[in-house]
Amino acid sequence: MSDSVVLSLAEADSLAREVLEAWGLAPDHAAAVAATMVAGERDGCTSHGLYRLLVATASVEKGVVNPAAVPEVSEPAPALVRVDGKGGFAQLPFSKGLPLLVEKAKAKGIAAMALNNSVHFAALWPEVEALAAEGLVALAFTPNHAWVAPAGGTKPVFGTNPLAFAWPRPGREPFVFDFATTVIARGDIELHRRAGKPVPEDWGYDAQGNPTTDAKSVLDGAMRTFGGHKGSALAAMIELIAGPLIGDMTSAQSIAVDAGRGGSPLGGELIIAIDPAGFLGDRVDEYLAHGETMFAAIEGQGARLPGTRRLAARRESLAKGLAIPAAFHAEILDLLQKGKDHVPNPPQGSRAGSNGAGDGSGGH
């Protein structure tokens, strides 16, 4: 461990905020983004951890994100919340809209929130987990960039289109999953490319639509959905309900707006929250216990619940702090210094000036 630097969660949070602020993020954005990255690092999701400081600051540098956007919360209908992110990162819009979503879900039984016009680089599980912490059941969906072919085709239409779900568990962490509707995460293909390793033939197609084992060719061509036509149907659903349904872009529109800059996807996210007390009244505990019976039936046969590895990493991190490779820690400090030396670009191409409904027509 001599080439690791151990940071407490508070130290990691403070460092991440400092880097983000140095790169021009408004303090409230920096706090919201840092919290998400530290949660990822804490849970052993290093690809969604502090590594994302590089991604987020690159998005600032490329001008694809508005670092000081002021999210606008509105109520388009009695059970709906909309947060217009004004071209900033999605974390602050989520936290700005969360209290109203929770209030509406508890008042109406079910409610939904759209995050519009926001830049997405993070996993969805911290968001559904935040809703489960309020005792709610939550689903979240987001398109991203058109990198994924539909089943039966070879040309990109969908994003990796993750779906996340959280279910509150009495006296312990919620049941949470969060998965892309692709065979494999895009980051894994990127890792194969960097390592010069071939990828399995079922991961994707090259730009000509041929099967390939070359990682770069898949990145330049099209990834495949998981589970054949069923995963493809899910990916289509997520495009529709977290794109057009909420007045935001499809993955094809988002990548067209990006115009080759390689920025994080700009667009929408749909979150649905359901209050167990809505249908169950005073029988919530009784029925949550039936969920526990199901979990026991899964774990009792040696199968693992989704999220188990993440929660184990969390316990380890809470007990021992975060062990950051020394070289990566040095890279973060270097990034901090560069940020301090850096004059941010104006957020060109972000839709910072749009009002009200996300303007899905941008770039089309």
Next chain:
Amino acid sequence: MSDSVVLSLAEADSLAREVLEAWGLAPDHAAAVAATMVAGERDGCTSHGLYRLLVATASVEKGVVNPAAVPEVSEPAPALVRVDGKGGFAQLPFSKGLPLLVEKAKAKGIAAMALNNSVHFAALWPEVEALAAEGLVALAFTPNHAWVAPAGGTKPVFGTNPLAFAWPRPGREPFVFDFATTVIARGDIELHRRAGKPVPEDWGYDAQGNPTTDAKSVLDGAMRTFGGHKGSALAAMIELIAGPLIGDMTSAQSIAVDAGRGGSPLGGELIIAIDPAGFLGDRVDEYLAHGETMFAAIEGQGARLPGTRRLAARRESLAKGLAIPAAFHAEILDLLQKGKDHVPNPPQGSRAGSNGAGDGSGGH
């Protein structure tokens, strides 16, 4: 075609209703159930078509369904509808609750309906399609009987747990899919068993938890979820949100209540309806057109949209009527006569007497 009998949709509907009424179904139940079966037959889903007359009447004969249940509609929260099916078939409860679900979705932006304490034998697509016909986006979920192992395990926990989705399309049939979260439909395994054909090794396990290619062993053992741990996570979500969340049974509870009678699953269903006008206001047409662009990008590369085959069969049926194999038509007439000669059992084991929330504790 000399060994086919061609029925118009109206004739098929009338025949189905007559059979169901002969077996003791109340006229409103018979009408709702017949409409669903004829829709399945019309769309070429013969396994969910008139064939289900045999299944439904067997459920009546076994006493697992209350043939004259009077569904009770209630409003547990401003955006929630509950229909207690009182142990009857799910079709009538759905149609009784539909107007209120539509009204709530349009008033609140999003709404959900639980069908409780109902016997399920049909596909979910007719229901989400009915919501899309009202201009709404719809999702539906239901557990059934514990026949399916979680990823990493070999013992049944989940049902085949279908998920259905519908998206309205301007001037044409909605985009609809409906799939089980298993590798293959249970009916396909049954067909292999009847034909004495081996099944692929990835379809399931025998009762000892070993891989097998014997269809009957899979039926007596456990089916597998599609898409590995992702399909398994989805199946778990569907158990939770269409079981405990709505005060109804899990698939394990449902099969325990069935107690080996081989009846159709008794339990719950969750339907979520979202009004596009909720987030989009007067821009619905503009954003639905973005959905059409996505569909064109899928079909333009030769990939097929889910539901395409079903809609083609529908057009054929509307033009030419339903061609029923003569032997099967004779079987239906025989079933009709048997029904007329039949004295229905009292609905033992159905939860016909329960009130309010479905009582998931039955049998446990």
